[in-house]
Amino acid sequence: MELLSGVLASYPWLLPVLQLIYYLAVGLLAVKIIMDTKTVTKTLAYLLLILFLPVVGVIIYLVFGVNYRKNQFFYFKSERNEELREKLEPYSFQTHQDVSETYAQISEKYRHTVDFLFHSIGSPITDGNALELLVNGKNKFSRLTEVIRSAEHHIHLEYYIWENDNIGNELADMLIEKAKEGIQVKVIFDDFGSGNIRDSTAIRMQVAGVNIEPFNRVTYRLLANRMNYRDHRKVAIIDGEHVFVGGINVADRYINEGSGRYWRDTHLYIRGPAVFYFQYLFFSNWQYITGRLPSLDTAYFTNYRINNDDRLVQVAASGPDTSPNIMLSTISAIYAAQDRIFITTPYFIPVEAISDALMQVAKSGLDVRILVPRRGDSRLVDAAGYSYYGELLQAGIKLYFYERGFLHTKSMLIDEDFSMIGTANLDVRSQELNFEVNALIYDREVNQDLERHFHDDLEYSTEITLDYWCNRSRVKVFFEHLARLLSPLL
Numbered sequence: 001m002e003l004l005s006g007v008l009a010s011y012p013w014l015l016p017v018l019q020l021i022y023y024l025a026v027g028l029l030a031v032k033i034i035m036d037t038k039t040v041t042k043t044l045a046y047l048l049l050i051l052f053l054p055v056v057g058v059i060i061y062l063v064f065g066v067n068y069r070k071n072q073f074f075y076f077k078s079e080r081n082e083e084l085r086e087k088l089e090p091y092s093f094q095t096h097q098d099v100s101e102t103y104a105q106i107s108e109k110y111r112h113t114v115d116f117l118f119h120s121i122g123s124p125i126t127d128g129n130a131l132e133l134l135v136n137g138k139n140k141f142s143r144l145t146e147v148i149r150s151a152e153h154h155i156h157l158e159y160y161i162w163e164n165d166n167i168g169n170e171l172a173d174m175l176i177e178k179a180k181e182g183i184q185v186k187v188i189f190d191d192f193g194s195g196n197i198r199d200s201t202a203i204r205m206q207v208a209g210v211n212i213e214p215f216n217r218v219t220y221r222l223l224a225n226r227m228n229y230r231d232h233r234k235v236a237i238i239d240g241e242h243v244f245v246g247g248i249n250v251a252d253r254y255i256n257e258g259s260g261r262y263w264r265d266t267h268l269y270i271r272g273p274a275v276f277y278f279q280y281l282f283f284s285n286w287q288y289i290t291g292r293l294p295s296l297d298t299a300y301f302t303n304y305r306i307n308n309d310d311r312l313v314q315v316a317a318s319g320p321d322t323s324p325n326i327m328l329s330t331i332s333a334i335y336a337a338q339d340r341i342f343i344t345t346p347y348f349i350p351v352e353a354i355s356d357a358l359m360q361v362a363k364s365g366l367d368v369r370i371l372v373p374r375r376g377d378s379r380l381v382d383a384a385g386y387s388y389y390g391e392l393l394q395a396g397i398k399l400y401f402y403e404r405g406f407l408h409t410k411s412m413l414i415d416e417d418f419s420m421i422g423t424a425n426l427d428v429r430s431q432e433l434n435f436e437v438n439a440l441i442y443d444r445e446v447n448q449d450l451e452r453h454f455h456d457d458l459e460y461s462t463e464i465t466l467d468y469w470c471n472r473s474r475v476k477v478f479f480e481h482l483a484r485l486l487s488p489l490l
Contacts, residue, residue, distance in 0.1 A: 026050055045485055077321040081284045085122045087296055088280055095273065096124035103127065103312060106442045110418060113332040113440070117314055120325055122280075125314040128305030129272030131441065133421075133449050137254030140244065140267040141167060147242050147269075148174055153299045154184040156237040156282045158215075160230065160423075161249035162194040164201050168250050172201050172210075179209035187212040188285055190231040193249075213289045215435075229320050231285065232434040233423050234267075235278055240302040243275045244268070245439055246421055247346075247408045262405025264457065266344075266450075268421045268439055272306050274313035281317050281437060288321075312442035316422070319435035326424045326438055327431040331357050333414055333440070340367040342413040342454050346406070348372050348385045349427040355388060359395035367398075371457060373408075374401040381427075383483035393466040404460035410438075411450060419447045 033046045085092075096118045100107045107114050107125065117123040134140040148155060155178060162168050179185045187205065189197065191214035198214060205212050215231040236244040246267030248254050254263050279300055287293045294300070318325040334341060334357040341361065348370060350358075362368040370392070376382045389399055412420040422438025424430040441447075 048485055077284075077288050080287055081321060084280065084284055084287065084293065088276075088301070089122065091276070091301070092118075092122050092124040095126055095276075099125045099127045099312065103442075106312060106417065110333060110336050110442065113329050113336065114314060116332055117316055117325065117329055117440075120328075121317060121322060123277050123315045123317070125312055125442070126273040126276065127310050127312050129270055129274045129311040129313045130306040130309040131271075131311045131313070131443070131446055132269040133446070133453070134244075134246070134248075134267040134269055135453060136256060136265055137167075137248050137263065138256065140246070140248045140265075141171075141255065143269055144171075144236055144244055145174065147238050147244075148178065148236075151178055151183050151238050153239050154186070154237075155239075156186050156235075156279070156286075158188040158231065158233050158235045158282055158285065159250050160190045160193040160232045160234060161251055162189045162197050162201070163249075163251040164197050165252045167252050167255065168197065168201060171250055172205050175210050176205055176208040179205075185210045186282075186286060188215050188231065188282070188289065189213075190215050191218045192216070192230055193232075213286070215285065215289060230434045232430065233281075233437050235282065235423075235437060237275060237278055237282055240275055240279060240300045241271060241304045243270045243278045245270070245278065245423065245437060247410050247423060264402065264405055264407045264409060266409040266411060266421060266453070268441075270313060270439065272304060272309070272311070272313070274315065274439065275304075276301055277315040277317075278437070281315075284321075285435070311446065314440045314442075315437060316420075316440055317435075317437045318424075318431075320433065324432055326422075326436055327351060327354065329438075329440065330354060330412070330420070333412070333418060333420070334358060334361060336418075337361055337366055337414045339415045340369075340413070342369050342371075342451065343426065344371045344407065344409045344411045344454060344457070345426040346373055346376060346408045346410070347381055347425040347427040347430075348388065349381065350388065351428055351431050354426065354431070355392070358397060359392065362392075362396040368396070369398040369400065369454075371400045371402055371407065371454065371461060373406050374403050374462070375406075377406065380483055383480045385427075387477075387480040387484035389464065390466075390469055393464065393469055399464040400458060400461040401464060402457060402461045407457070409457075411454075413447055413450050413454065416447055417444050418442055419450050421450075 029050060030047055033043055033050075100114065114125050118125070132143070134143055155175065175185050175187065187210060189202065189212065191198065195218060202212050202214070216229060234246060234249055244267055247265045248267045252258065253260060254265060256262055283293060283296075316326045316329045318327070331353055334354070341358070358368055372385065393399060410422055410425055419441040420438050421441070422436065424436035424438055430436050
């Protein structure tokens with residue numbers, strides 16, 4: 001500090017020159033933000049950040065905001081995805097056409113959603129699927145273990161979080177055992193979310209014959225701009241016939257056996273033709289990571305239909321290599337609603353189009369309910385979410401705080417015939433930045449099961465009233481709206 005003071009004293013002209021250079025740099029950076037950032041809210045958030053937090057704001061933007069890998073994602077990966085999708089197009093086209101015609105009554109109501117996903121990303125609506133809801137981690141891992149142990153050809157896993165703990169190591173041991181039996185085992189783990197297994201569990205699996213690769217390797221975690229492009233999926237595919245998808249990562253905290261915070265989550269087990277598109281998604285990321293694509297033989301795409309099970313399932317997937325398909329399909333489904341919409345999400349910081357859609361249908365008389373945890377895992381994220389609640393309540397939407405623990409389920413129920421379960425939260429990061437995948441289910445029985453669990457969760461919840469919310473501390477409300485300015489960055 002004394003050295004700096006001495007230099008400035010010796011060269012008094014240096015400080016104004018440095019200030020001028022900084023102002024010019026901020027001006028050029030502002031132009032770059034305006035030109036590169038698509039949404040108005042995110043553009044304003046970045047501009048406010050660099051203007052009101054001198055130096056610090058610029059550093060935050062350069063670390064988290066610049067799309068260093070944008071071109072690689074949007075050009076290289078999307079082109080390779082298209083090449084892969086073209087190889088699978090004959091099956092997907094015929095499947096989509098046949099199922100749409102056979103179940104015209106169901107597909108007609110959600111026609112825009114169904115056809116949008118097919119034309120946008122080649123995701124066909126499929127029938128002949130058997131479905132099972134898996135509530136909480138113990139049920140998920142019990143069923144997953146059973147299916148993995150019976151694997152005969154291949155196991156494909158893709159997870160955002162894989163901890164080096166009991167569950168993580170038990171799953172690793174199973175995969176090692178199957179690899180030694182000659183089963184093809186491939187694992188993708190997100191290097192930011194699962195970085196602590198890279199130098200331990202991952203190496204142990206690799207040495208034993210498991211093909212395991214990190215997604216978007218992170219060199220310096222504190223400067224990890226690529227956290228903007230995380231692989232947030234939690235998917236397991238076995239023998240081209242079974243798939244698991246939902247909110248449950250690989251970690252002890254999901255099984256609720258310790259004295260820690262209760263973790264409420266939901267996963268979906270699918271057996272049937274819907275596995276086809278999940279397999280495509282896995283291969284598209286595997287090809288991106290390794291530069292290699294396995295031969296697409298029938299062992300990977302079995303088209304196995306379950307007798308006497310006609311559950312209709314379609315897959316919505318999005319990431320920086322595609323358009324925001326999950327967000328757009330969610331909006332489309334909301335506008336198709338005629339009676340009710342029940343949403344469960346751990347983070348509610350919605351993009352404007354989703355919040356507008358929910359408020360519009362609520363004002364038209366639909367029963368719209370949103371269930372969120374009382375306390376999430378970030379006070380800043382909680383505060384940003386709270387800033388939306390007043391306008392939602394005024395629109396007639398019912399809001400509930402889950403009190404029992406951390407609610408991590410990501411689901412949406414519409415009327416009595418549509419459900420959505422997957423990995424995407426209702427926040428900007430999931431809707432616009434991360435690799436996510438949701439299962440869209442056009443089925444009354446699954447809807448009824450999810451509704452029952454939704455009402456069970458309400459037993460541990462407190463409804464937020466408009467009077468209560470409007471009478472909170474003005475200081476608290478101010479900081480919540482301040483946090484909202486950063487919502488595009490959270």
